[in-house]
Amino acid sequence: MAAASRTQSRWGEIALLCAICLFCVFPFYWMVTTSLKTQVVALQSPPAWLFTPTLQNYIDVLVEDRMGFALMNSMIVSVSTTALAVCLGCPAAYALARFEFRGKTDLWFWFITNRFVSPVVLAFPVFMIARETGLRDTHIALILMYLTFTLPIVIWICTDQFRSIPYDLDEAAQLEGASQWRIFRSICLPLAMPGVAVSAILSFIFAWNELLFAYILAPKAAKTAPAMAVTFMEGYSVPYGKIMATSTLIVIPVLIFALLASKHLVRGLTMGAVK
Amino acid sequence: MSTRVNRRTLLAFLGPSVFALLAVGVVPLAYAVWKSFYYFNLTKLSRSEFIGLDNYATVLTSGAFWGAMGRTAMLFITAVPIQIAIGLCIALVLHRPGLTLFKTLTRLALVLPMATTYAVVGLLAQVMMNQKYGVFNQMFGWIGIDPINIIGDPTNAFIGVVFWDIWQWTPFVALVLLAGLTTVPPEIEEAARLETKSNWIVLRHVQLPFLIPSLVAVLILRTADTLKLFDMPFTMTRGGPGNATEFIAVLIERIGNRQFDIGLAAAHAIIMLAITVVLARIYISLFYKDVR
Numbered sequence: 001m002a003a004a005s006r007t008q009s010r011w012g013e014i015a016l017l018c019a020i021c022l023f024c025v026f027p028f029y030w031m032v033t034t035s036l037k038t039q040v041v042a043l044q045s046p047p048a049w050l051f052t053p054t055l056q057n058y059i060d061v062l063v064e065d066r067m068g069f070a071l072m073n074s075m076i077v078s079v080s081t082t083a084l085a086v087c088l089g090c091p092a093a094y095a096l097a098r099f100e101f102r103g104k105t106d107l108w109f110w111f112i113t114n115r116f117v118s119p120v121v122l123a124f125p126v127f128m129i130a131r132e133t134g135l136r137d138t139h140i141a142l143i144l145m146y147l148t149f150t151l152p153i154v155i156w157i158c159t160d161q162f163r164s165i166p167y168d169l170d171e172a173a174q175l176e177g178a179s180q181w182r183i184f185r186s187i188c189l190p191l192a193m194p195g196v197a198v199s200a201i202l203s204f205i206f207a208w209n210e211l212l213f214a215y216i217l218a219p220k221a222a223k224t225a226p227a228m229a230v231t232f233m234e235g236y237s238v239p240y241g242k243i244m245a246t247s248t249l250i251v252i253p254v255l256i257f258a259l260l261a262s263k264h265l266v267r268g269l270t271m272g273a274v275k
Numbered sequence: 276m277s278t279r280v281n282r283r284t285l286l287a288f289l290g291p292s293v294f295a296l297l298a299v300g301v302v303p304l305a306y307a308v309w310k311s312f313y314y315f316n317l318t319k320l321s322r323s324e325f326i327g328l329d330n331y332a333t334v335l336t337s338g339a340f341w342g343a344m345g346r347t348a349m350l351f352i353t354a355v356p357i358q359i360a361i362g363l364c365i366a367l368v369l370h371r372p373g374l375t376l377f378k379t380l381t382r383l384a385l386v387l388p389m390a391t392t393y394a395v396v397g398l399l400a401q402v403m404m405n406q407k408y409g410v411f412n413q414m415f416g417w418i419g420i421d422p423i424n425i426i427g428d429p430t431n432a433f434i435g436v437v438f439w440d441i442w443q444w445t446p447f448v449a450l451v452l453l454a455g456l457t458t459v460p461p462e463i464e465e466a467a468r469l470e471t472k473s474n475w476i477v478l479r480h481v482q483l484p485f486l487i488p489s490l491v492a493v494l495i496l497r498t499a500d501t502l503k504l505f506d507m508p509f510t511m512t513r514g515g516p517g518n519a520t521e522f523i524a525v526l527i528e529r530i531g532n533r534q535f536d537i538g539l540a541a542a543h544a545i546i547m548l549a550i551t552v553v554l555a556r557i558y559i560s561l562f563y564k565d566v567r
Contacts, residue, residue: 024446027399030399034402046416095285099279099284099285109555109559117548121544232398247399250395259383265386
């Protein structure tokens with residue numbers, strides 16, 4: 001009797017878990033299937049669940065609508081800003097974890113506050129500054145602006161990681177006469193690599209997903225993929241298949257990275273407050 | 276444990292990142308403060324003039340600002356309680372022992388919505404919620420509901436934004452709460468389960484106290500992110516129909532990018548920043564006690 005009710009609750013639990021998965025995954029299923037529909041099939045009412053798939057939408061968006069170009073821009077910007085954030089952020093994180101200095105708490109607060117600042121606060125001043133310095137519509141403008149959120153991520157996660165490395169190693173190296181830079185480069189950084197990798201993946205995800213700065217600062221030459229996707233909605237006939245093909249192309253890289261860093265995504269989003 | 280180092284070493288380690296964040300984070304803010312005291316419209320540059328605090332007065336007395344703040348607050352108080360309720364249920368199910376494979380798969384599925392490009396969520400909403408061709412209305416049809424104009428009707432469009440916010444962020448809430456549940460010492464939970472069979476009592480008296488930090492983190496971060504929310508409503512409705520989904524970030528974008536009134540947009544931005552900094556301070560003081 002008890003065993004029977006236990007198996008019953010097991011099945012209930014499995015059904016519940018499947019429902020959760022379905023809720024999360026169904027929009028992606030719909031996105032991918034719609035991207036494989038011709039416009040005629042996409043405009044069937046009610047929507048078709050079974051149809052002959054075609055890759056025409058992908059060919060169209062990549063060739064005609066310069067989506068390949070936008071994806072390339074996105075890739076350049078996201079990879080560069082991530083690399084820059086890691087290069088600048090790791091030494092800073094090491095200093096915050098290891099050195100004793102005045103104003104450390106204030107500096108830390110300031111770094112963290114950036115997590116909360118909305119891009120819309122910075123976008124227009126930066127738009128004006130970029131206009132005057134000729135940086136408008138360049139990769140550099142976006143790479144630099146994305147530092148406002150990638151650099152704090154790298155600093156927080158890596159500070160945590162450096163703190164977890166035993167201090168004895170530093171002391172031993174100090175006795176050997178190694179400089180702080182040497183200790184950082186040769187001892188601590190290699191040991192902190194897991195944290196550095198996680199912070200790099202998270203930076204990439206946030207940079208790849210960003211829309212507001214891209215939309216305002218890079219209207220043409222440096223246009224990124226999300227900004228390109230927005231322009232599809234401006235027109236008379238809405239090309240559903242092409243929009244979903246574009247969406248699929250944008251979302252695939254970020255989902256792969258998210259699955260790779262799945263254990264750390266929450267930590268990154270809460271800035272380490274929740275382990 | 277920390278090392279005292281000389282000023283040059285410190286500067287070498289911290290200088291580059293501090294300089295970079297000053298350049299991209301603080302210089303634009305200073306510029307925004309400066310411009311917020313001017314009438315400064317990109318289409319009427321010759322009429323630019325110093326107007327003191329007038330822009331701030333305009334913001335605080337404008338219906339558009341308070342309307343957008345009201346809608347932002349409304350979104351928060353409708354979406355976040357649902358996210359917490361469903362998120363808590365998901366976390367409790369995942370926290371139960373057994374069925375490891377299913378639970379690992381579910382956890383991976385939960386990661387997907389919150390990593391999805393926010394702009395793409397808006398596009399998905401457009402496609403799936405279309406009155407004629409959308410799968411939502413097809414499903415409504417299965418349960419006998421007539422097709423609803425979701426995107427084109429003010430109330431429904433707002434509900435649509437709430438739905439997608441719930442879709443995207445319930446998994447986040449669930450995983451944060453799950454992390455909170457794992458902080459309950461197993462021996463305490465086991466002892467409690469020997470005393471009572473009621474899951475509710477265990478939740479209320481044993482698990483909830485350990486969940487408080489996670490809940491506070493969720494509330495503060497969701498507040499900050501709701502204030503930031505731009506991409507999804509922008510790609511879904513452009514703030515419309517009318518101004519039904521014009522949240523605060525969408526409003527500021529409209530003033531700056533579509534009305535070209537940089538001075539007024541700057542004043543909005545500074546007020547937003549003030550709210551943001553207060554939130555950040557609260558979050559930091561609660562969660563980073565061990566910085567020193």
